Amino acid sequence: MAKTFTITEFFRRFPDDDACLAHLMKVRYGDTLDCLKCGKHGHFSRLKKLPAYSCPWCGHHIHPMQGTPFERSRTPLQKWFYAMYLFTTTRNGVAAKELQRQLGVTYKTAWRIGHEIRKYMAWVDGDSPLGGSGIVEVDKAYIGGRRRPEEKFDNKTMVLGMVERDGEIITRIVRSRRFDEAASHFVANVKQGARVASDESTTFINISRLGFRHQWVNHAKKEWVRGEVHTNTIEGFWAWLKRGINGTHVWISAKHMPKYLGEFEFRFNLRNSPNLMFDFLLAAFPRP
Numbered sequence: 328m329a330k331t332f333t334i335t336e337f338f339r340r341f342p343d344d345d346a347c348l349a350h351l352m353k354v355r356y357g358d359t360l361d362c363l364k365c366g367k368h369g370h371f372s373r374l375k376k377l378p379a380y381s382c383p384w385c386g387h388h389i390h391p392m393q394g395t396p397f398e399r400s401r402t403p404l405q406k407w408f409y410a411m412y413l414f415t416t417t418r419n420g421v422a423a424k425e426l427q428r429q430l431g432v433t434y435k436t437a438w439r440i441g442h443e444i445r446k447y448m449a450w451v452d453g454d455s456p457l458g459g460s461g462i463v464e465v466d467k468a469y470i471g472g473r474r475r476p477e478e479k480f481d482n483k484t485m486v487l488g489m490v491e492r493d494g495e496i497i498t499r500i501v502r503s504r505r506f507d508e509a510a511s512h513f514v515a516n517v518k519q520g521a522r523v524a525s526d527e528s529t530t531f532i533n534i535s536r537l538g539f540r541h542q543w544v545n546h547a548k549k550e551w552v553r554g555e556v557h558t559n560t561i562e563g564f565w566a567w568l569k570r571g572i573n574g575t576h577v578w579i580s581a582k583h584m585p586k587y588l589g590e591f592e593f594r595f596n597l598r599n600s601p602n603l604m605f606d607f608l609l610a611a612f613p614r615p
């Protein structure tokens with residue numbers, strides 16, 4: 328196990344904006360590269376007045392922030408990096424208030440940075456189809472929201488979760504308990520023929536018709552485990568997600584829920600090597 332990535336180490340690696348820009352340049356383009364304009368190979372050098380590098384042969388510019396969440400942001404790059412550090416060294420997420428305080432930016436800016444990082448985490452995480460080797464557990468849960476005094480029901484978001492045991496998780500927001508809405512997500516995200524475990528909910532009752540080997544436990548009859556059939560992994564994820572969201576955020580609307588789900592999927596999928604999260608995020612920017 329590698330040691331925890333400390334704040335001292337963060338500032339040693341990224342003492343200023345220039346160090347962050349140099350890092351972006353290196354992971355996205357390499358130390359030397361073939362110029363897109365003149366085709367010659369060389370080491371691009373940093374321009375003094377722009378966050379950019381130029382070709383030693385023809386002067387063509389490369390902007391390492393282009394196509395990243397930092398593009399067009401007025402917030403200094405080091406603050407973005409530090410925000411990513413905070414996101415990857417917490418288990419339960421980072422509230423906008425906390426970002427505001429730690430980064431010394433306005434609440435609005437902190438809120439935006441948080442959402443950009445969540446989107447980026449979700450993008451880095453990706454969604455490869457589940458069910459290659461392990462049993463896929465499926466379940467649904469009601470997440471976020473809060474009950475206002477004038478409302479009869481709380482406005483939680485219904486989320487469908489699919490997790491491969493010892494593998495990755497994929498979540499999707501659904502609007503109804505009906506089977507056909509969930510079905511399209513199973514077909515898109517779980518490999519044909521995979522073993523699928525659920526509870527007795529009618530949302531899952533026809534899964535075998537979609538070409539999956541479906542077995543379920545009957546929670547209503549207090550049957551939690553039958554041999555390999557159970558939903559403990561996905562329920563563990565829900566418990567952690569609810570704890571994280573309720574403990575960190577006042578409330579989350581359905582509109583923004585996908586970003587929070589993406590953030591927690593990313594963390595869950597790297598659960599066995601949390602110390603690698605930061606470097607993983609820092610190295611995954613889209614290649615130009």
Ligand SMILES: [Zn+2]
Nearest residue numbers: 362365382385
């Ligand atoms: Zn060139």
